[in-house]
Amino acid sequence: MSRQDSEPDQLPNQDRDAELEALLVEREVRQFLYYEAKLLDNRKLHEWLDHIAEDISYRMPRRLMRENTADTYSEESYYFDEDYGSLTTRVKRFDSEYAWSERPPTRTGRYVSNVVVHEDRGDELDVESCLLVYLSRGDSADATFYSGRRYDTLRRREDGSFEITDREIRLNQTILSTDNVSIFL
Amino acid sequence: MAIDDTGDWTERTLADARDALDEGLFPLEFFHDEQLHQLEMERIFGTAWVFIGHESEIPEPGDYARRYIGDDTFIFVRDESGEVNLLFDSCRHRGARVCRAEQGNTTHFRCPYHGWTYKNDGEAAGIPQKSKAFKNLDREEHGLAHVPRLETYEGLVFASISDEGPSLEEWLGDFKWYFDIHMKLPDGGMEVIGEPHRWVIDANWKTIADNFNGDSYHTAWAHGSVLDLELGGEETVGHAGTGDSMDRHIHCDGHTTSMRGFEDEDVFMTYPEEVVEDVFSRDGLSEDQWQVARQALSFTGAIFPNFGFLHFGDTTDDPDKDVAPFFTIRKWRPLAPDKMELWSWGLAPKNAPEEFKQRMYKMYTANFGPTGNFEQDDVPIWKGITDGAKGQFAKTSDFQLNYQMGLDWMSEMDIDENWPGPGFAYSENLEEGGMRLFHEQWYELLAENPRENALGSPINIQESEDK
Ligand code: FES
Numbered sequence: 025m026s027r028q029d030s031e032p033d034q035l036p037n038q039d040r041d042a043e044l045e046a047l048l049v050e051r052e053v054r055q056f057l058y059y060e061a062k063l064l065d066n067r068k069l070h071e072w073l074d075h076i077a078e079d080i081s082y083r084m085p086r087r088l089m090r091e092n093t094a095d096t097y098s099e100e101s102y103y104f105d106e107d108y109g110s111l112t113t114r115v116k117r118f119d120s121e122y123a124w125s126e127r128p129p130t131r132t133g134r135y136v137s138n139v140v141v142h143e144d145r146g147d148e149l150d151v152e153s154c155l156l157v158y159l160s161r162g163d164s165a166d167a168t169f170y171s172g173r174r175y176d177t178l179r180r181r182e183d184g185s186f187e188i189t190d191r192e193i194r195l196n197q198t199i200l201s202t203d204n205v206s207i208f209l
Numbered sequence: 210m211a212i213d214d215t216g217d218w219t220e221r222t223l224a225d226a227r228d229a230l231d232e233g234l235f236p237l238e239f240f241h242d243e244q245l246h247q248l249e250m251e252r253i254f255g256t257a258w259v260f261i262g263h264e265s266e267i268p269e270p271g272d273y274a275r276r277y278i279g280d281d282t283f284i285f286v287r288d289e290s291g292e293v294n295l296l297f298d299s300c301r302h303r304g305a306r307v308c309r310a311e312q313g314n315t316t317h318f319r320c321p322y323h324g325w326t327y328k329n330d331g332e333a334a335g336i337p338q339k340s341k342a343f344k345n346l347d348r349e350e351h352g353l354a355h356v357p358r359l360e361t362y363e364g365l366v367f368a369s370i371s372d373e374g375p376s377l378e379e380w381l382g383d384f385k386w387y388f389d390i391h392m393k394l395p396d397g398g399m400e401v402i403g404e405p406h407r408w409v410i411d412a413n414w415k416t417i418a419d420n421f422n423g424d425s426y427h428t429a430w431a432h433g434s435v436l437d438l439e440l441g442g443e444e445t446v447g448h449a450g451t452g453d454s455m456d457r458h459i460h461c462d463g464h465t466t467s468m469r470g471f472e473d474e475d476v477f478m479t480y481p482e483e484v485v486e487d488v489f490s491r492d493g494l495s496e497d498q499w500q501v502a503r504q505a506l507s508f509t510g511a512i513f514p515n516f517g518f519l520h521f522g523d524t525t526d527d528p529d530k531d532v533a534p535f536f537t538i539r540k541w542r543p544l545a546p547d548k549m550e551l552w553s554w555g556l557a558p559k560n561a562p563e564e565f566k567q568r569m570y571k572m573y574t575a576n577f578g579p580t581g582n583f584e585q586d587d588v589p590i591w592k593g594i595t596d597g598a599k600g601q602f603a604k605t606s607d608f609q610l611n612y613q614m615g616l617d618w619m620s621e622m623d624i625d626e627n628w629p630g631p632g633f634a635y636s637e638n639l640e641e642g643g644m645r646l647f648h649e650q651w652y653e654l655l656a657e658n659p660r661e662n663a664l665g666s667p668i669n670i671q672e673s674e675d676k
């Protein structure tokens with residue numbers, strides 16, 4: 025799947041059995057993404073890391089704002105460009121009693137939708153989804169949102185579950201209205 | 210400040226500020242005050258040299274970026290002849306914005322309202338139906354307005370919306386000696402990688418100015434998580450005033466830099482040997498500057514009023530990987546008494562290997578910017594200060610913040626008499642004189658005095674010697 029591809033997705037085909045099979049796969053994928061969202065909402069970060077593949081590439085490029093195109097992301101600037109080691113480091117940092125940004129933890133609600141399985145290669149699947157995160161911090165009624173799309177490659181594991189081997193988060197925001205990004209998306 | 214009908218509010222506020230500064234204090238309420246904000250916009254951001262961007266962000270003719278000075282929007286654009294311009298983004302007809310995107314490339318800016326068009330040097334190129342509708346309008350006088358003053362230093366473009374005042378050269382003064390080290394150490398200079406990070410936070414701009422003007426005291430505590438994880442050496446994040454490092458807090462012509470280094474060692478901010486050997490050059494630097502660079506592990510600093518920088522060695526995104534340096538510059542743009550937009554750029558030596566430049570950018574995002582392992586923990590703290598300043602209690606209790614560390618009657622301080630650079634250098638980093646110097650300049654500009662009236666800390670040391 026091309027990450028640049030912004031064409032609307034194809035409508036489902038008419039082969040009933042194939043459709044049912046695809047539906048089951050899609051359901052599996054959705055269940056995994058919902059489970060993942062719940063782990064992150066509950067800040068079960070080590071459990072989340074259990075579903076991160078050791079060859080992960082986890083990226084969040086900077087959204088650009090250009091006059092003629094609606095869908096542009098920087099080739100050079102990003103918020104995240106992580107591998108397993110740096111992602112693990114970020115998770116461990118939050119265990120420190122000095123990680124002030126998450127003391128007390130932010131309250132988040134992740135809404136995962138528009139899940140599309142682009143390609144099912146059996147052991148790996150390319151999946152696109154929409155993500156909306158509500159985030160509230162501190163003793164305040166104020167909230168902020170992150171909104172964007174995620175392009176994932178999920179790898180099937182022997183236990184029937186998935187691990188994420190590739191994720192690109194494409195936020196809608198160019199200018200973030202947040203103190204910091206102290207959550208995983 | 211409370212508003213009442215007896216006497217002039219501005220005068221009373223400034224008198225209070227003066228009294229506080231003399232004691233090494235600063236009223237909490239100054240971090241959240243609508244009237245002070247208006248005064249700051251008018252008297253500081255209306256006169257100062259404000260950072261716009263680096264020339265490498267707009268390398269080609271027609272490249273542009275929307276940039277801001279206080280509440281004013283400008284177009285930072287390289288014209289067809291290669292010159293850099295800063296044009297006020299307001300159509301000369303009836304004021305519509307002519308630049309819509311944050312960055313791009315164009316030969317002309319086209320007003321969406323009635324179609325006036327301007328060349329990328331600002332000149333009015335097209336006025337629809339001019340011969341009938343505006344036959345006597347002088348095209349020459351209806352180009353986009355240029356900022357009154359625009360100057361460049363080592364690719365860094367600064368502007369002032371005031372047509373008079375000190376030149377950029379005078380504004381930076383001898384502080385260039387220090388900033389040259391960052392910009393000229395690599396042969397070919399530094400360049401910006403990609404586009405700046407931008408994020409809006411609910412904090413007063415003076416909180417971050419304080420932090421960049423030498424808050425070495427906060428590092429080990431506020432960034433204790435980085436210390437816990439051993440992301441980089443103990444020296445980078447370590448406790449102020451401890452260890453074997455050579456720590457200096459330097460004040461020079463109103464700007465400050467904190468340096469951590471190792472005497473007589475080849476440190477070069479942990480740049481790898483091949484970069485030091487192949488890319489660094491003594492050509493642009495004096496022997497003294499070269500020696501300071503050689504021994505330096507890290508620098509933090511600020512150029513008055515709203516430019517900050519970090520050039521750190523010995524950092525990593527993962528304790529199992531090698532350490533590497535990063536270099537980032539930033540500006541804080543006040544939007545309201547309790548709101549600012551942060552702009553933050555990652556840089557690297559232009560002539561360094563591509564892979565290394567990417568590693569430097571990675572080190573920048575791992576540590577600073579909205580996702581940085583350091584910076585994540587700073588911003589909510591600055592927000593808290595601003596929050597505490599907004600209510601009645603800060604006013605009614607005359608709540609004063611303490612910046613007395615390093616004053617002669619409070620701390621044991623030495624000045625490094627052998628320091629080779631201009632300005633002066635404290636021999637350690639347990640002092641808050643850079644913040645006092647920042648506040649004093651803030652005061653002098655608000656009082657419409659010359660910025661040079663602010664002398665910072667030596668005055669206190671001098672006084673103690675006279676006593
Ligand atoms: S306002 Fe720009 S053409 Fe009228």
Ligand SMILES: [Fe+2]
Nearest residue numbers: 427431583587
């Ligand atoms: Fe900090």
